[in-house]
Amino acid sequence: MFFFLALRNIARNKKNSAIIALLIAVITFLFFIGNSLIGRADRSIREAYIESLTGDVVIQKAADVSMNLFGANTPIIDSYFTIPVLPAHDEVMGLVSAKEGIAGITSQVSGRAYLDMLEVREPVLLCGVDAASYFPLFPGISLEEGRFLRSGEYGAMITLARAERIRQQSGRYPAIGTPMLFTSGGSAGFKIREIPLVGIFSYQNPGQLMNEIVIIDPQTVRVLNSIQVAGSADVEVGEDALRLLAADLDDLFEETVFDSAPGAEEGFSADMLQSYLSESASEGPEEDLAGGDWNFIIIRLKDGLSSAAFIASLNEKLAAYGLVAVNWRIAAGGSAILMVLIRMLFNGGVFLVSVAGIITAINILLIAVFRRTREIGTLRAIGASDAYIRLLILGENFLIALAAGCAGVLGGFWFLWAVNRMGIVISNELIASMLGGAVLRVGFLPHVAILSFAAALILGIAASVYPVEIAVRIEPVAAVRRG
Numbered sequence: 001m002f003f004f005l006a007l008r009n010i011a012r013n014k015k016n017s018a019i020i021a022l023l024i025a026v027i028t029f030l031f032f033i034g035n036s037l038i039g040r041a042d043r044s045i046r047e048a049y050i051e052s053l054t055g056d057v058v059i060q061k062a063a064d065v066s067m068n069l070f071g072a073n074t075p076i077i078d079s080y081f082t083i084p085v086l087p088a089h090d091e092v093m094g095l096v097s098a099k100e101g102i103a104g105i106t107s108q109v110s111g112r113a114y115l116d117m118l119e120v121r122e123p124v125l126l127c128g129v130d131a132a133s134y135f136p137l138f139p140g141i142s143l144e145e146g147r148f149l150r151s152g153e154y155g156a157m158i159t160l161a162r163a164e165r166i167r168q169q170s171g172r173y174p175a176i177g178t179p180m181l182f183t184s185g186g187s188a189g190f191k192i193r194e195i196p197l198v199g200i201f202s203y204q205n206p207g208q209l210m211n212e213i214v215i216i217d218p219q220t221v222r223v224l225n226s227i228q229v230a231g232s233a234d235v236e237v238g239e240d241a242l243r244l245l246a247a248d249l250d251d252l253f254e255e256t257v258f259d260s261a262p263g264a265e266e267g268f269s270a271d272m273l274q275s276y277l278s279e280s281a282s283e284g285p286e287e288d289l290a291g292g293d294w295n296f297i298i299i300r301l302k303d304g305l306s307s308a309a310f311i312a313s314l315n316e317k318l319a320a321y322g323l324v325a326v327n328w329r330i331a332a333g334g335s336a337i338l339m340v341l342i343r344m345l346f347n348g349g350v351f352l353v354s355v356a357g358i359i360t361a362i363n364i365l366l367i368a369v370f371r372r373t374r375e376i377g378t379l380r381a382i383g384a385s386d387a388y389i390r391l392l393i394l395g396e397n398f399l400i401a402l403a404a405g406c407a408g409v410l411g412g413f414w415f416l417w418a419v420n421r422m423g424i425v426i427s428n429e430l431i432a433s434m435l436g437g438a439v440l441r442v443g444f445l446p447h448v449a450i451l452s453f454a455a456a457l458i459l460g461i462a463a464s465v466y467p468v469e470i471a472v473r474i475e476p477v478a479a480v481r482r483g
Helices: 002-012 014-052 089-097 131-137 160-170 218-225 239-246 270-281 307-321 328-332 334-371 373-381 386-422 429-434 446-472 476-482
Strands: 057-061 102-117 120-129 141-146 156-159 179-186 189-203 213-216 296-301 323-327
Touching (some): 014 328, 014 334, 014 446, 057 307, 057 328, 089 102, 089 296, 089 307, 102 131, 102 218, 120 131, 179 218, 189 218, 328 334, 334 373, 334 386, 373 386
Antiparallel strands (some): 057 296, 057 323, 102 179, 102 296, 156 213
């Protein structure tokens, strides 16, 4: 009886009911579509980073600023930030490896430098890895040409995107074995190293950050970063060093005067220095790779294991070493953190729209309540309680919100289906990487649909609270007189 009475009242006030339903449906539609896009992008980024770069958990030295695998997450200080090395690396590796739920573990030393290759000069992000444990950990890395880097050898691998960019700029495609000259500078000196190209690889879903990565042997990165194996001090990169990095190699020596012995060749060139460095680099490792200095320990967890719980338990043991475990998002930085901000901003905007919608719905419901003064007064006169009046009006608005929520979610589902059928091509590289491909494909996320439907119901109930209280204050005698 109660249900049929609520339906009858909705039908009798169909104009007001339709306006309220439309408001709730539109807000639900926007919430569903926006969070579906953001959720798809976030899932794509998560899979790309975990499968190719960060793993599930990253151990780093505790610092005052948040760090990713290549620097600080704060853009203002990132250019001047030096990633600290891990203290007690071997001991921590043993401690972490003993924990249950670990599918794989590896170490990484990171750096930045300038790469000169086939007369093309550009900045790169260096990912110095333990090749034996690194590549099995990341199935998202695909070999395109050459081979994977081997443990203990000097060499580097570049992405397919970088190889294509070098070909476009120089007219020559990098061949396996092509020399690669890396330069870096700091207060500890100006470092130059030449090593061969051993392979060209690609990531399954690369972003702008990933395409700038060079996978390289850790020995070379330590030299370029001026890291001493037996306990190193941080090296700050100053402005003078940065200017040196931007200069041409020949320009560094053109005004330098060298005293030469009689009979010796006069002049000094970058080619001579490169030849010397190439020969010295091939003599063998300068540091002991086992137990050398690293910046990060990267962990992949077994499927189904909660990374949050694992990090919480691990941090209790790492605190004594001055280390901290972070999740993939912090380790990835950049676009991964940006997705959280985008989600917050979008849902903040939807919240403001919802507030405006609730205010509009309240005004409409108040008008409807005043128009039903005689009906409500009659119900009160024949013995209807305050609870009954409340339930009646709340039930009506709940049914309206229920129908509007279903309409909003179904409309959003149809919209996503139509967009996927259109095969929209995304020209922006960053957006394409965030959405998992150059063609827009947005999948149906059940949890987003549930949240959207729940939001519709909450909107309907929230808009009913004040009008209901006004309705129960109507006195039966006054209601009959006004009627």
